Amino acid sequence: MxxxxxxxxxxxxxxxxxxxxxxxxxxxxxxxxxxxxxxKRAAQFPDPVELETLxxxxxxxxxxxLACLPDLLEQLEGRLTANGIQVHWAETPDEANAIVLDIVRxxxxxxxxxxxxxxxxEVAMNHxxxxxxxxxxxxxxxxxxxxxxxEAPSHIIxxxxxxxxxxxxxxxxxxxxxxxxxxxxxxxxxxxxxxLRRKFAAADIGLSGVNFAVAETGTLFLVENEGNGRMCTxxxxxxxxxxxxxxxxxxxxxxxVLNTLLPRSATGQAVETYQNFIxxxxxxxxxxxxxxxxxxxxxxxxxxxxADREFRxxxxxxxxxxxxxxxxxxxxxxxxxxxxxxxxxxxxxxxxHLLGIGATHALATASTLCGACAEVCPxxxxxxxxxxxxxxxxxxxxxxxxxxxxxxxSHSVLGSLIFRAWALLYAHPAFYRxxxxxxxxxxxxxxxxxxxxxQMRTPLIPARRRLRDLLREPRRDAARDSTVA
Ligand code: SF4
Numbered sequence: 001m002x003x004x005x006x007x008x009x010x011x012x013x014x015x016x017x018x019x020x021x022x023x024x025x026x027x028x029x030x031x032x033x034x035x036x037x038x039x040k041r042a043a044q045f046p047d048p049v050e051l052e053t054l055x056x057x058x059x060x061x062x063x064x065x066l067a068c069l070p071d072l073l074e075q076l077e078g079r080l081t082a083n084g085i086q087v088h089w090a091e092t093p094d095e096a097n098a099i100v101l102d103i104v105r106x107x108x109x110x111x112x113x114x115x116x117x118x119x120x121x122e123v124a125m126n127h128x129x130x131x132x133x134x135x136x137x138x139x140x141x142x143x144x145x146x147x148x149x150x151e152a153p154s155h156i157i158x159x160x161x162x163x164x165x166x167x168x169x170x171x172x173x174x175x176x177x178x179x180x181x182x183x184x185x186x187x188x189x190x191x192x193x194x195x196l197r198r199k200f201a202a203a204d205i206g207l208s209g210v211n212f213a214v215a216e217t218g219t220l221f222l223v224e225n226e227g228n229g230r231m232c233t234x235x236x237x238x239x240x241x242x243x244x245x246x247x248x249x250x251x252x253x254x255x256x257v258l259n260t261l262l263p264r265s266a267t268g269q270a271v272e273t274y275q276n277f278i279x280x281x282x283x284x285x286x287x288x289x290x291x292x293x294x295x296x297x298x299x300x301x302x303x304x305x306x307a308d309r310e311f312r313x314x315x316x317x318x319x320x321x322x323x324x325x326x327x328x329x330x331x332x333x334x335x336x337x338x339x340x341x342x343x344x345x346x347x348x349x350x351x352x353h354l355l356g357i358g359a360t361h362a363l364a365t366a367s368t369l370c371g372a373c374a375e376v377c378p379x380x381x382x383x384x385x386x387x388x389x390x391x392x393x394x395x396x397x398x399x400x401x402x403x404x405x406x407x408x409x410s411h412s413v414l415g416s417l418i419f420r421a422w423a424l425l426y427a428h429p430a431f432y433r434x435x436x437x438x439x440x441x442x443x444x445x446x447x448x449x450x451x452x453x454x455q456m457r458t459p460l461i462p463a464r465r466r467l468r469d470l471l472r473e474p475r476r477d478a479a480r481d482s483t484v485a
Contacts, residue, residue, distance in 0.1 A: 013339060013362040020333040026162060030334050033161050037325040040268020041376070058261045059380035061254045062316035065246075069306065072215040072248045073297070079218025083280035085293045093123035096298050100125060100207075100240060101132055103294060107238055109134065109204035113196075115222070115229040116140040117209030118156050118319065119242045119298055122341045122354065125207070137203070139196050139228035141189065148175045154335030156342060157266050157321040162334050196228065206232035206290065210243035211318070212258060213295070216251050219279050220295065223259065223272040230274055239290040241278070245297050246306075246315035258318055261378035265320040301353040304405060310389060311404075314349050316379045321346075323373035323383060329366050338363060345373035349386045352393075358409030361394035436466050 020026060045051040065072060077087045090096035096119075104112070112134055114120065126136045126147070138147040142159035146152065149171055153159030160168070165183050172191055173181040179191055208229055212221045220241055222229050233239045249255060263269040282289030305311040324330045324344030335343035340351040340360065348363035364387045367373075373383040393402060394410040401408030425432045439462040446461045453460065 013337070013366075016337040016339060017333050017366070020337040025164070026334055027332055029162060029164060030331050033158075034325050034331040037268060041265060041322060041325070042268075044264035044268050044270060054257070054261055055378055055380055057257050058318075058378050059316065061249065061257055062318070062379045065249045065254070066306070066312055066315055068250065069246070069248065072250055073245060075215040076213055076218065076248050079215065080213075080220075080295060081218075083218040085218065085220075085278075085280055085295055088294060088296045089299075090296050091299045093298075093300055096123045096242060096296050096300075097125055097128040099294075099296050100129065100242075103238065103240060103292075104129070104132070104134060104205065107204060107292075109238070111135040111137070111199070111203045112205045112207055113137050113139050113199055113203035113232055113236065114143070115206070115208035115232040116143055116159075116224065117207065117242055118153075118341060119209055119244055120207060121153060122300065123242075123298065125242075137196070137199050139200070139226075139232055140224070141192050141226060141228075144192055144196065145171065148172075152336065152341070154343065155321060155324060156319055156344075156346070162336065200231045200235045203232075203236045205238045205240060206234075206236035207240050207242070208232050210241050210247055210295070211262070212255050213243060213248045214250075214252050214255060215248055217279065219252065219277050221255050221259075222276040222278065223262065223274065224276070225267075225269075225273040227274055230276055233276060233278055234288050234290065237290055238292045238294070239278070239281075240294045240296065242296040242298060244315075245299055245302055246317075258379075262318055262320050265322040265376065265378045301355070301405070305350075305353040308402070308404065311349075311353065311386065313381050314353065314386060316381050317346055317350065318379055319346070320378055322376040322378065323381075326372040326376045328368060328370065328372065333366070338366070345383045345387075346381075349381075349383060349390065352390055352404070352406065356406035356409075357390065357394050357404055358406030361390065361406070361410050364390040364394065433468070436462075436468075440464060440466050440469075 080087050088099045090099055103109075112129055114126070114136065116138075117125075120126070126138075129136045138144045140159070142161070143153065145160040145163060145168055146154075149163070154162040163171075165185060165188075168188055169181050169183050172179050172188060176191065176195065182188065208222055210220045211223050213219070214221065222233065222241075224230070233241075249258070259272075259275070263272045278293065281291055281293045302315060305314045321344070323346050324335075327345050330344040338344070338347050338351075340347050340355065340363065342350050345367065348360075348366060351360040351363055367384070367387050369384045369387065371384050374381065374385075377383065393404055393407040395412070395415065396402070396408045397411050397416060398408055401411075425435050443462040443464065446459065448454070448459050450459050
């Protein structure tokens, strides 16, 4: 059975983080994998001038797409419909799942085979389809592994990156009848492929994600490395694609630029093994392809981000995962600790719009604000800036909270009073001097335990002498020099 949707990740975020950092094998695995991916990306961009020019272009294309989003979506729907693709709009995960269930019932389908789709993870589609009695099989090898293990993906590009070769070998031996334990990676891939190949032919519906939807031509663009995406979208009689409303671009030539950045930033590949351009169901003279193609365009909080000028940048994302690969926090805690479909820096900025800031505010604190994510983001999303804004939104009092869902839910009266007092002291030098004088005299009263601070650090104890007092003292070496003279 697949995992259900998770709605309140903040509640036990600290506990999950502690458990992850205490797991030495997990940390070692992630560190090694992230170092490998970082090196591969760096090798793909040897020329910094080319890289920055491409990033400028990629960011401009995504900003332009978002600036024209309502018009582009209308144009996309018109073109897709003209091409014979049925377009569905879903405001919530429930609506998206209801659309798929409706297609399933109408076609009397019994089985669904899936290509990689993070949006289907976002709406917990596997869970809903399985609850309705369907057999659902992930065909991407990483997704297949986490499905067998009953887990969620821990990375948006490499879902099973948290698993070692030994863990996968043990999983296959335990879950697949007649399969013996082997650590031979080629053999493990062959075993998985054998299972999946048989299922492709029998599946009633193929489900996939979409990397970009092109408005001018009504084309769905989908990339992958295993060929499973092409099988899912061509072998079953019905193909259902699902994506967020932000994935639209105006022109086919925009895909060329974005897809120059995507694989190089994601897996350090110059180009993906398979690029699929889907422009409609099978035509009478064609040998393969589905009889029906559907596209579900999901909102699920994206219009909340879109309505805010600053948060709109979140929707520029092309889901390459580079921010995760370079994040020092993600590399230590891994993807599951976040508790959301999208982990890492991109998860911290997108999840508050999907699930509400109240439920996800802790994720914005899982950052050192070092800026590595923004430095590698191929479409220049100012992630640290957005994290700071989210932290403020979560803590804002009702007078200052914005209209964002969940803003101000973590407001603390005590915290707010402390920061107001701090601001008052900083704004009035006489108060500040008096307060520091008092603190240096009463330093013995400083508590040895200071909440979360002293869990990892020594307590903060005011200095015996303030800096201003030290600066006023004649320097000892100057005094000694004058004695000698
Ligand atoms: S935020 Fe940028 S780096 Fe992170 S997944 Fe999205 S496009 Fe890639």
